[in-house]
Amino acid sequence: MTTQTSAAAVPAATATAAAERSAPAPLRVAVVLGTNREGRFGPVIADWVLAHVRERPDLDVEFIDLAEDEPPSALSFNPSPEAADRLARITPKLAAAEAFVVLTPEYNHSFPAPLKTLIDWHRAEWQAKPVAFVSYGGISGGLRAVEQLRQVFAELHAVTVRDTVSFHNAGALFDDAGNHLDPAAPDAAAKTMLDQLTWWGIALREAKEVRPYGS
Template identity: 55%
Template sequence: MSEHRYSLAVIVGSTREGRFAPVVANWFARHAENHPDITVDVDVIDLGTIRPYELRYGSEEYASFAKRVDAADAFVVITPEYNHSFPAPLKHAIDLLQPQWRAKPVGFVSYGGISGGLRAVEQLRLVFAELHAVTVRETVSFAGAGSLFDDEGRLHDPAPATKAADALLKQLTWWAVSLREARTARPYGA
């Protein structure tokens, strides 16, 4: 698959003070960029920096966010699980746009307590389905994430997460390239 370069937006979904999301996002972004079997351009879109509640339609910041999402061939959403769901700023950021998500694949990397954030992922699948995006089956999930990473953001035992990330990237790459070709051949009608 290495001959098929594509653009991957990694969306950091938590905006909380003291959040753990950047550790997980940096690990995943590094893994994707250094993967031997795929060629991907990674754009990390950190909602903690973008502050989606402050984006106003017509502003430069809104246009920049929309352009970055539109330019992506695929997405990986990094989400914690807060009270059995995903963060409200993530939902707001998703809802700010519509056509930019259409006919593109979305993967998930989640973290949280015992569920590893999977309850948040299941709810996000419904949101992205409504936007005509395709969610991939494979996920990366970290239960008790804080204890799994060292102070440098490296996993103590990288094998399980690496295996899951490879499966996610393999599916995401197939969908990203296939849907980009389909969108080029004929516009998606929603």
């Protein structure tokens, strides 16, 4: 008995195999919670962000919480053994990441000191990588902190994506279980932001494979 294969099925199967071969590996994304403040609302926002990142098969996430992995506060060209040990828990995660989502509140019209310290301890780890922002706060939703961060990351040769997610009067937007009370708009904003981050991350990955970035 012979088995006949449809002529149309062969090109379809070939196209499927080619698409699978050409699909890029998942983008390695580090989500950074940039505050260690006592009583912070950040973990609620972080859980919301991580849920959106983890549901995407094109993204592979690493979470960095500066309350748990806080960088040394005193910058040094010759860090102490204790400072070097703390950096050793953070720096490899940043170096391995191909893209970042930085989560920031707004304190006094700016972003938290531990986040600035983390940024300043590193340079090459940020270069030629995209950075997206999720912010929260009062009426401003943390957007003033984000605009300052754009200037900082530009100095480090990072690419900040245009669209952000911001939560205005954030504490009133979530229930006690951490669920957003009206998720349609923020869910759409998160998708747009992550789509942009992924596009830039893949584009910069492929560009650096052809020509390593040099600042």
